[in-house]
Amino acid sequence: MKHGLNNLFRHRVVIQSLVTRELKARYRGSVGGYLWSFLNPLLLLLVYTIVFTTVFTPPRAQGADTDPYPLFMFCGLLPWAWFAASLTDASNSLIAGGNLIKKLIFPAEILPVVSVLANGVHYLLGLPIYLCFWIVYKPDGIGVHLLWLPLVILTQLILSLGLGLGLAALAVHFRDIRDILANTLTLWFFLTPIIYSRQFIRNMAEAEGASWVPKVVSQALDLNPMTHIMNGYHLSIFEGTLINWKRLPVTLGVAFLILMAGYWFFDRLRDSFPEEV
Amino acid sequence: MAGSVVRVENVDKRYRKVAHAHRFLTLKSAILGGDLFKTLSPGEVFTALDGVSLDIARGETLGVIGSNGAGKSTLLKIIAGVAKPTTGKVTVNGRISALIELAAGFHPEISGRENVFINGIILGLSRAQVTERFDEIVSFAELKDFIDAPVKTYSSGMYMRLGFSVAIHIDPEVLLIDEVLAVGDEAFVHKCLDKIAEFKRRGKTILLVSHSLDSVRQLCDRVVWMKDGSIEQAGDPPKIIDAYLQWVARKEERELAAGDNRRGKTTESQSAYPELGGEDGLDTDLSNAVDGNDDGKPGGAEHAEEIAAAVPYEPGRWGSQQVFIDQVRMLDSQGGQHYVFTCGDPMTIELTLKAKDPVDEFVVGIGIFNADGVCCYGTNTDIESFVAAKLHGTASVRMEIPALNLIEGAYYLDLAVHRLDGYPYDYQRGLTRFRTISPIGDTGVARLPHHWSFEGGIEWKKTGESEDQ
Numbered sequence: 045m046k047h048g049l050n051n052l053f054r055h056r057v058v059i060q061s062l063v064t065r066e067l068k069a070r071y072r073g074s075v076g077g078y079l080w081s082f083l084n085p086l087l088l089l090l091v092y093t094i095v096f097t098t099v100f101t102p103p104r105a106q107g108a109d110t111d112p113y114p115l116f117m118f119c120g121l122l123p124w125a126w127f128a129a130s131l132t133d134a135s136n137s138l139i140a141g142g143n144l145i146k147k148l149i150f151p152a153e154i155l156p157v158v159s160v161l162a163n164g165v166h167y168l169l170g171l172p173i174y175l176c177f178w179i180v181y182k183p184d185g186i187g188v189h190l191l192w193l194p195l196v197i198l199t200q201l202i203l204s205l206g207l208g209l210g211l212a213a214l215a216v217h218f219r220d221i222r223d224i225l226a227n228t229l230t231l232w233f234f235l236t237p238i239i240y241s242r243q244f245i246r247n248m249a250e251a252e253g254a255s256w257v258p259k260v261v262s263q264a265l266d267l268n269p270m271t272h273i274m275n276g277y278h279l280s281i282f283e284g285t286l287i288n289w290k291r292l293p294v295t296l297g298v299a300f301l302i303l304m305a306g307y308w309f310f311d312r313l314r315d316s317f318p319e320e321v
Numbered sequence: 322m323a324g325s326v327v328r329v330e331n332v333d334k335r336y337r338k339v340a341h342a343h344r345f346l347t348l349k350s351a352i353l354g355g356d357l358f359k360t361l362s363p364g365e366v367f368t369a370l371d372g373v374s375l376d377i378a379r380g381e382t383l384g385v386i387g388s389n390g391a392g393k394s395t396l397l398k399i400i401a402g403v404a405k406p407t408t409g410k411v412t413v414n415g416r417i418s419a420l421i422e423l424a425a426g427f428h429p430e431i432s433g434r435e436n437v438f439i440n441g442i443i444l445g446l447s448r449a450q451v452t453e454r455f456d457e458i459v460s461f462a463e464l465k466d467f468i469d470a471p472v473k474t475y476s477s478g479m480y481m482r483l484g485f486s487v488a489i490h491i492d493p494e495v496l497l498i499d500e501v502l503a504v505g506d507e508a509f510v511h512k513c514l515d516k517i518a519e520f521k522r523r524g525k526t527i528l529l530v531s532h533s534l535d536s537v538r539q540l541c542d543r544v545v546w547m548k549d550g551s552i553e554q555a556g557d558p559p560k561i562i563d564a565y566l567q568w569v570a571r572k573e574e575r576e577l578a579a580g581d582n583r584r585g586k587t588t589e590s591q592s593a594y595p596e597l598g599g600e601d602g603l604d605t606d607l608s609n610a611v612d613g614n615d616d617g618k619p620g621g622a623e624h625a626e627e628i629a630a631a632v633p634y635e636p637g638r639w640g641s642q643q644v645f646i647d648q649v650r651m652l653d654s655q656g657g658q659h660y661v662f663t664c665g666d667p668m669t670i671e672l673t674l675k676a677k678d679p680v681d682e683f684v685v686g687i688g689i690f691n692a693d694g695v696c697c698y699g700t701n702t703d704i705e706s707f708v709a710a711k712l713h714g715t716a717s718v719r720m721e722i723p724a725l726n727l728i729e730g731a732y733y734l735d736l737a738v739h740r741l742d743g744y745p746y747d748y749q750r751g752l753t754r755f756r757t758i759s760p761i762g763d764t765g766v767a768r769l770p771h772h773w774s775f776e777g778g779i780e781w782k783k784t785g786e787s788e789d790q
Contacts, residue, residue, distance in 0.1 A: 057448065061439045069430040072471065144426050147403065150443060315405045318398075319336055 048307050051151055059154055059161065066162040085125075085170035089118050089177070096239070110241050112181055118174055119282045120238035120274045123197075126167035127204055127270065128229045133159035134208030135215040135225055142321035152317050153310060156212040160204045164197075178281075187284035196276035196287065199296045203269055206303030209310040216313070216320045235261075236270040241278070269295050269302075326495055326526045327377040327400055332409030334370035334395055334550075369395040370406070371550040377495075380524040384541035384558065386534065386565055388572075391547040393530045397499050400528065415494030415526075418444060429473035433464060433483060436472055440487045454490045461512070462486035482509060489516055496520055499530045514540070534562050566758065570660040573754075637752050640745035644680055644712060644738045648673040649753045664759035664768055668725040672718045674738060679713035683746065687720055688735035689727070690751065697727060697766050703741065726768040729759040 052059065071080060093114035110116040134156035138145065141155045215221040237245070242265065248254060249262040265271045272288070272295040279287050370392045377383050385393045398404040399411055426440045437458055441451035451458075459468050462482040464475075472480060489496075498517070517540060520527060531537050537544060537558060544561040546553045548568075554561050650658050652669040662668050670687055686701030702709070733751040740746070761768070775781070 058442050061442050065428055065431055065435065065439055068435065069428055072430045144443070145403075148426060148443065150426075318404050 048153065048311065052153065052157060055151060055154055059158055062154065062158040063162045063165060066158060067165060085118075085122060086173055088121070089114060089174075092117055092121070110244075115174075115178060115181055116241070116278070116282055117239055118177075119277050120236075122167055122170050122174060123200060123273070123277055124233060124236065124238050124270075126163050127200060128233070129163040129166075130160040130204040131207055131211055131225060131229065132222075133163060134204075135211040135221055137208075138212045138216050138317055139219075139321050146318045146321060152314060153209060153307070156208040156310075157205060160201065160208050164201060164204075167197075175281075189280045189284050189286060192276070192280040192287045195292065195296075196273060196280060199276065199292060199299050200273045202296070202303050203273070203299035206299060206301075206306035208306070209303070210306035213310040213313045213317075216317055232268075232270065235264060236268060237265065237274050237278075242271060242275055269298055324378050325376040326379045326381075326414050327375070327528070328410075328412040329373055329375040329396070329400065330410045330412075332370055332373045332396075332399060332406040332411060333368065334392075334399060334404065335366040335368050335407045368550055370399070373409075373547075373550070373552055375545065375552065375555075377526055377528060379526055381543060382521055382527040382529065382541045384537035384544040385528065385530045385547060386532070386537055386544060386562065387547035387553075388569070392550040393547050394499055395550075396547065397497050397528065397530055401497050413495065416445060416491075417495040417497065418488055418491045418493030427472050427480065427484065430471055432470060433459075433468040433472050433475070437468075437483065437487055440484070441491070444488065444491045446491060458483075458486045458490050461490070461516075463509070478506070478509075485513060489513075493525070495526045495528070497528045497530075500532065534566075538562055566661050567659075570756075573660050637750045638748065640737075640739070640747040642747060643678055644674055644676045644683060644746040646672050646736055646738060646747050646749060647675045647715075649734070649736060649749075651753075651755050660754070661756045661758060662725050664728060664757050664761070665724050665726060668722045670720045670722070670734065672736060674712065674716045674718060676712050676714060676716070679711060680746070681709065681711050682740050683709045683712050684737075684739055684741060685718050686735070686737040686739070690733045690735060691727075691766065692731045692733075695766065697732070699735070701737075709741075724770075725757060726770065727757045728763055728765060728768055729757055731756050 074080060096113055096117060137155035137159045138152060144150045144155070145152045211221060211225065215225075245258060245262050245265060248258040251258075272291045276287050276292050276295075279285050373392070373396060375396075385396065387393050395404065399406050400413065401417060402411075402413070426443045427436045428439070434455075437455060438448065438451050441454075441458075442448065446454075459465055462479075462485070464479060464483055467475065467479065472483070475483070496517075514536065517527065517529075521540070527540070529537065529540060541558050543555065544558045545555045546561050546565045546568075553568075554564055648671075650671045650673075651660065651662070652671055653659050653662070654667045672685065672687075674685070684701050684703040686699070686703075688699035689697045691697055732755055734753040734755075735748075735750050736753065737748045738746040739748065759768070
């Protein structure tokens with residue numbers, strides 16, 4: 045693990061070049077170029093705002109903790125897009141970059157790491173747009189608690205790296221992973237408090253005469269590391285309060301364990317990559 | 322060896338062969354049984370390298386030759402560190418640059434300039450080093466005008482040139498080259514060879530895998546001949562290359578022999594000539610090959626000769642078979658059979674003829690054709706004023722050529738026994754092949770015996786003196 049981190053550090057210039065290449069290649073040939081990094085989330089925000097405020101209004105049992113709703117939802121949607129795209133790209137990265145690991149002396153773990161980082165840069169490019177909207181909506185809403193954001197982002201980064209490495213290694217041997225992953229991510233999206241708040245489910249579970257379903261869902265949510273990461277985003281940006289002192293550090297620890305497991309798994313299968321991709 | 326840069330010790334490499342249909346089963350059982358690594362370990366395997374040991378000294382240029390599938394590229398990949406040996410050990414001292422797949426890291430959407438930087442960095446240079454060498458890389462690749470265009474617009478030649486140029490400007494200690502000299506036009510290949518020669522002069526270690534025996538002969542200090550995953554022979558280039566060529570010739574010979582057997586069977590299966598079978602007591606390969614297969618077929622084909630006369634009885638061979646060419650051998654001066662001859666060496670073409678019935682009117686002819694179908698030389702016993710008297714039983718005919726002055730290439734023999742009026746007993750077109758190799762590289766059809774003489778104001782450097790000294 046330590047060796048692996050050293051190896052990544054030694055290849056930081058390569059990683060940086062590949063991330064840049066990834067971003068350049070994505071916009072090469074389009075008129076809008078980098079503008080799309082801003083425009084995409086903006087247009088998405090517009091669509092979601094219309095859908096969820098005029099066409100389809102979600103129940104507001106949780107009271108005011110999701111108000112204004114578009115901003116609440118987008119607070120979680122942007123990092124989720126990063127998370128989902130990271131895992132999708134990472135699981136495909138070894139197969140797509142097959143030439144590099146088959147034909148060159150090249151540490152394979154760089155490829156999934158680049159996938160996660162390139163999508164991370166996208167998130168960071170979309171974040172200022174989101175914050176601009178915040179200022180328009182609620183000028184006094186942005187607080188000093190935004191300073192906690194890097195910790196939340198770090199937790200998500202580590203979790204994504206761990207899962208990305210594991211999935212990348214597995215997808216080399218079992219191409220089915222990509223399809224399984226796409227569906228799993230959809231389910232995972234709804235099992236993470238993004239379009240609803242954590243409190244909303246908790247309220248449902250604790251309500252008089254609640255069935256077992258909300259209770260199970262509520263417990264499942266607590267086991268989902270993305271719940272706590274989303275909560276971190278909601279607290280530091282949307283609510284402007286302290287992040288949860290217990291839950292986020294524990295999640296960070298769990299993310300670390302997942303990263304170690306993912307790296308270990310990746311390392312075990314490493315030698316088989318050049319033959320299989 | 323103390324000064325060895327690359328050391329390969331008893332390396333095996335096995336690839337596993339797994340049908341894709343088993344994949345899903347594997348995943349399921351792997352997850353259920355919890356033995357993912359065990360199920361992913363080799364089951365049915367293909368051995369690509371089998372106990373290979375090799376030392377490459379500093380500054381040595383080593384050539385690796387061998388037929389397809391002999392394990393040359395696998396060996397290179399293992400030395401490059403791209404593939405791991407299944408067992409055994411590989412030690413490399415110094416930066417290695419592998420020209421295995423040029424332009425492997427190129428991204429089609431971005432410009433040549435950006436790709437040069439990224440590829441250079443992937444291959445181990447710093448950004449500053451790439452900047453420093455950038456102009457040289459571009460001018461070597463002859464892509465000055467296109468360097469800012471996305472590489473997807475490049476032709477395959479441009480793509481390869483840029484890849485080669487980046488890889489060769491990494492300035493490695495050890496250069497691994499796998500059959501990349503086939504890129505680009507003649508001029509670019511020369512430039513590459515010059516660059517490789519420059520590496521050699523600067524005392525770098527080079528490992529060259531190539532099917533171009535000329536380049537190997539020209540560049541290498543030592544040659545390793547790989548066969549079926551292990552080293553068959555290693556040593557001086559001319560010796561090893563010759564041994565390899567002889568092996569190739571023997572292999573071709575075996576294939577030709579196999580072809581002869583097949584021919585025998587074809588003849589019998591068509592069965593228009595039952596008299597050629599066992600009853601006439603002909604002790605030939607043709608009848609041996611099908612012995613026991615023709616018992617149920619009575620003879621009684623009195624008119625078989627007439628039927629057969631104009632009918633080709635196998636591709637490239639026709640005639641009445643009254644007299645037939647039983648065996649064709651090409652011999653060197655010691656009487657050894659070969660399929661590859663060096664230009665200028667003696668060669669004897671030996672035909673063994675068998676006459677079913679004695680004949681008193683016959684001509685034996687031999688023609689040599691090159692790969693383009695041009696008749697390089699043709700003659701027969703009639704042209705050369707032999708008057709036929711009698712041919713019966715078994716006879717052998719030898720045409721001795723004291724110096725086979727044909728230029729390098731592949732040749733086919735037309736062999737015939739026929740009547741004076743051209744009615745064929747047995748005519749074989751192009752069934753016998755041989756090759757000539759020539760160290761000289763002259764062109765045309767034949768090397769005419771000649772010598773040069775000079776007078777007056779014309780001077781030549783002494784042999785062995787190279788141009789830059």
